[in-house]
Amino acid sequence: MRTLKLVIQYDGTTYVGWQRQPNGVSIQALVENALAAIEGGRVVVDAASRTDAGVHALGQVASVRLAHPIDRLSLRRALNATLPPDVRVADVQEESPEFHARYAAREKTYRYRILAGEVPSPFERRYVWHVTTPLDVDRMALAIRDLVGRHDFSAFAAAGGAAQSPVRTITSASVAWEPTGQRPFGSGPSPVLAIEVAGDGFLRHMVRTIAGTLVEIGRGRLEPSAIASALSSGDRQAAGPTAPASGLVLVRVVY
Amino acid sequence: MRTLKLVIQYDGTTYVGWQRQPNGVSIQALVENALAAIEGGRVVVDAASRTDAGVHALGQVASVRLAHPIDRLSLRRALNATLPPDVRVADVQEESPEFHARYAAREKTYRYRILAGEVPSPFERRYVWHVTTPLDVDRMALAIRDLVGRHDFSAFAAAGGAAQSPVRTITSASVAWEPTGQRPFGSGPSPVLAIEVAGDGFLRHMVRTIAGTLVEIGRGRLEPSAIASALSSGDRQAAGPTAPASGLVLVRVVY
Numbered sequence: 378m379r380t381l382k383l384v385i386q387y388d389g390t391t392y393v394g395w396q397r398q399p400n401g402v403s404i405q406a407l408v409e410n411a412l413a414a415i416e417g418g419r420v421v422v423d424a425a426s427r428t429d430a431g432v433h434a435l436g437q438v439a440s441v442r443l444a445h446p447i448d449r450l451s452l453r454r455a456l457n458a459t460l461p462p463d464v465r466v467a468d469v470q471e472e473s474p475e476f477h478a479r480y481a482a483r484e485k486t487y488r489y490r491i492l493a494g495e496v497p498s499p500f501e502r503r504y505v506w507h508v509t510t511p512l513d514v515d516r517m518a519l520a521i522r523d524l525v526g527r528h529d530f531s532a533f534a535a536a537g538g539a540a541q542s543p544v545r546t547i548t549s550a551s552v553a554w555e556p557t558g559q560r561p562f563g564s565g566p567s568p569v570l571a572i573e574v575a576g577d578g579f580l581r582h583m584v585r586t587i588a589g590t591l592v593e594i595g596r597g598r599l600e601p602s603a604i605a606s607a608l609s610s611g612d613r614q615a616a617g618p619t620a621p622a623s624g625l626v627l628v629r630v631v632y
Numbered sequence: 633m634r635t636l637k638l639v640i641q642y643d644g645t646t647y648v649g650w651q652r653q654p655n656g657v658s659i660q661a662l663v664e665n666a667l668a669a670i671e672g673g674r675v676v677v678d679a680a681s682r683t684d685a686g687v688h689a690l691g692q693v694a695s696v697r698l699a700h701p702i703d704r705l706s707l708r709r710a711l712n713a714t715l716p717p718d719v720r721v722a723d724v725q726e727e728s729p730e731f732h733a734r735y736a737a738r739e740k741t742y743r744y745r746i747l748a749g750e751v752p753s754p755f756e757r758r759y760v761w762h763v764t765t766p767l768d769v770d771r772m773a774l775a776i777r778d779l780v781g782r783h784d785f786s787a788f789a790a791a792g793g794a795a796q797s798p799v800r801t802i803t804s805a806s807v808a809w810e811p812t813g814q815r816p817f818g819s820g821p822s823p824v825l826a827i828e829v830a831g832d833g834f835l836r837h838m839v840r841t842i843a844g845t846l847v848e849i850g851r852g853r854l855e856p857s858a859i860a861s862a863l864s865s866g867d868r869q870a871a872g873p874t875a876p877a878s879g880l881v882l883v884r885v886v887y
Contacts (some may be wrong), residue, residue, distance in 0.1 A: 388754040400841040433755075453751070496708070499643040499718045500688075500759065 378442045381449070382474050383408070383422075383456075384468040385437040387608045390503045390623070391463070394430040395437070403451050404428075404464060408439065411459040415452065416445050425482045425630040428527035429582070431622030433504060436467075436629040440478035476632075484548060484631040486575040489588040490555075490624045493568050505569060506588070506624035512570065512595035517552045520601040523608065524550040524574065524587065532607035532616045533587055543611075545583075547576040552591065573628070590617035633697045635731050636704070638677075638711075639723040640692040644811070645758045645878070646718070649685040650692070658720060659683075663694065666714040670707065671700050680733045681740060681883040686838070686877030688759060691722075691884040695733035731887075739803060739886040741830040744843040745810075745879045748823050760824060761843070761879035767825065767850035772807045775849045775856040778863065779805040779829065779842065787862035787871045788842055789835035797864075800838075802831040807846065828883070837874050845872035 385408065393401035397409075403421060412420040425438040447455070449469040456466045475481075492498065492505035493512060524547045531543040555569040572588050590607065593599040599617060607615035640663065650658035652664075660677060667675040680693040702710070704724040711721045730736075747753065747760035748767060779802045784799040810824040825841050845862065848854040854872060862870035 386751075386754050423837050435755075457751060462752070462757050465751050465754050467751050496641075496712060496720050496722050497717070499720050500690075502717050504755065 378444055378474070380472045380474050381441050381443060381452070382470045382476060382478065383439045383441065383466055384470045385424075385434060385439055385465050386465045387434050387437070388463040389431050389433045389583060392430065395424050395428045397424065401430075403528075404434075404437075407460055407464055408456070408466075411456050412441060412443070412459065414459065415447060415455055416443055418444075423478050425478045426485060426579075426627050428627055429585075429622050429625075432596065433626040435626055436477045437627055438482070438630040438632075440472065440476055445602075451501060462464050478630070482578075482630050484575055484577060485579065485630040486573065486630075487579065487584045488626050488628050489572040489574075489584055489620065490626070491570040491572070491588070493570055494585050494610070501569065503623060506592075506621045508592055510596050512592065513597065514552060514570065514595065516597075516601050517572075517591045517595045520604045521550045521572070523602075523605040528608045529611055530580050530583055530608070531611040532613055533583045533590070534613070535582035535586075535619070536613065538557045542566065543580060545576055545578050545580065547574060549573075549575045550587075562584070584625055585622065586613075586616050586618075588620035588624065592620065593617035633699055633729070634701075634840050635729050636698060636707070637723075637725045637727045637733065638694045638696065638721055640679075640689060640694055641720045641722050642692070643718040643758065644683060644686050644688045647685065649687065649883065650679050650681065650683045655707060656685075657691075659689075662715055662719055663711070663721075666711050667696060669714065670702060670710055671698055673699075678733050680737045681834075681882050683880075683882055684840075684877050688751070688778035688881040690881055693733045693737070693884055693885040693887075695727065695731055700866045713745045733885070736887050737833075737885050739830055739832060740834065741746050741828065741883040741885075742834065742839045743881050743883050744827040744829075744839055744875065745881070746825040746827070746843070746847065748795070756824065758878060759881070761847075761876045763847055765851050768852065769807060769809070769825065769850065771852075772827075772846045772850045773858045776805045776807050776827070776842075776846060778857075778860040783836055783863045784866055785835050785863070787867040787868055788845070789791075789868070790841075791868065799836060800831055800833050800835065802829060804828075804830045809856050817867055840875045840880055841871050841873075841878065843875035843879065847875065848872035 393403050395404050397403045397406050409422050422439045422441045453466050453469045490505045492507045497507040527546045529543050552572045636783045647659050650659050652658045652661050664677050677696045708721050708724045745760045747762045752762040782801045784798050807827045
């Protein structure tokens, strides 16, 4: 058996998320079915991140064990010929047998995008959270620094998560306006504010709750100290709401 | 009656184009119907450019005459509440009675986007033409200069166009790779080549035929002199194929 590493991009808008679900189409099912057709038998694919319904990926990483000898470029071509156009395999690499996309991941980077301004661009609407109230980005930038380091992130996790430890290490966190040329077709009338967070792992809904809390801080409904207070209290009620899935993208995974 | 100028953005993917058609939904019908509901009577909207099916707009401009006294910001809000999310009114301005979006336009700018590389980004696929063969951009840049100036563009026009003059003046024309950060979520694996053309007017399919001809030049199937030859011959057969609508966007209109 060979072990392969796949880098996968997807527009998550119409999917139930990475993981197979009974109620809709998952990215995992699409990729496993496309691989099974080549392998001629059942295939299990493990991903670095089990992204939620509606969340996107620029650099999701998955691992798979295959017996079939197809070369990596032909495999990429065959997968992309089978997958729908909003799911693309950007890269296929041979890996050592012990490689596992989830357990071997050292750092993941997520970006959460907020479209400010009155009118949301038709080209951005699937990939942002549209926030019409003014945001004080200096307050948000001050608050986000408190995320960096090793913390118990219980206050930023969805209820009903796994019984694993809620301690994670955030290695970097930033909030900044995207350059106006960074959107499709160049600048539109509404600027995009990007929150970027990297760390060794994330609890369920963690980045979206960070984004929701930062927006409350930017709107003036919470103080910049709210991030530190929520972290030390461990109380989900101390953090802000969970921001919509559409604004979130898994940017990259480092091994 | 007041005369208003609307700036409209749309993702043209699912529409039959600007102009009302019997076979599907047009942007014109959507905007006229939304305005008619406010006006309480029939409304006619004239646009600077009658974009084809599948063509996008960042800055389409339309003019309309209304009796209703609604203020411009309320009108924008009411229109955006009625229109589907892939059609947005970005701006509404009062204009003098003689303003007409089509006849008063002095310059229009179009961009045609080509996604190079093996794997098309899921986030770009609606807004590009995916070309997998390598392109020599220096050849394309050399050829595109021959477009600038006042020419008979018959060789670049669709058959069956109106009986108007085929002479147009192109004021600028360029071809360049977009900075890698200029796509949604920053750089993906595949670069985007942008052809940008500005002029006093364009014949039907003209920008798409320019793009199709430039790609033939970039692929080495036509010489860089092919643009000049096609212009002087006036022969549609001397130009390249009409590139797909998905790659084309009306960027702006100057009055």
